[in-house]
Amino acid sequence: MIPLIRDNLGFIASLRRNYGPLVEIILQPGTRTVIVQDPQLIQIMLKDLSPHLAKGRFFEKMGQLLGDSVVTAAGRAHCDKRH
Known part of the structure; x- marks a missing residue:
């Protein structure tokens, strides 16, 4: 955890x-x-699977802080914001 905090x-x-x-x-x-x-996996996640994926608490908290x-x-x- 410490390496992540120091240099994420x-x-x-x-x-x-x-x-x-x-x-x-x-x-x-x-x-x-x-x-x-992996670029191909990321594309599949963002395009095909995104309606069913949760990004997790980190992005949830970032959304609360940054909008x-x-x-x-x-x-x-x-998906709605991408279009």
Whole structure:
């Protein structure tokens, strides 16, 4: 958790270098987070699966702080903002 707090982008980049483009991490007990860094998988997630995907608490909190946008919205709201 400390490397993520100190340098979140560096931490995410290190996951790809060390483990590949699809990594599951546990940030807190009982909460699984999947980091997707493969362009084809990201396209499938954002275009085909987005109405059914939750982005998680991080993006939910970011939406509360920064406002609801295509980046922070999830599910159907994300699809609506894309068009």
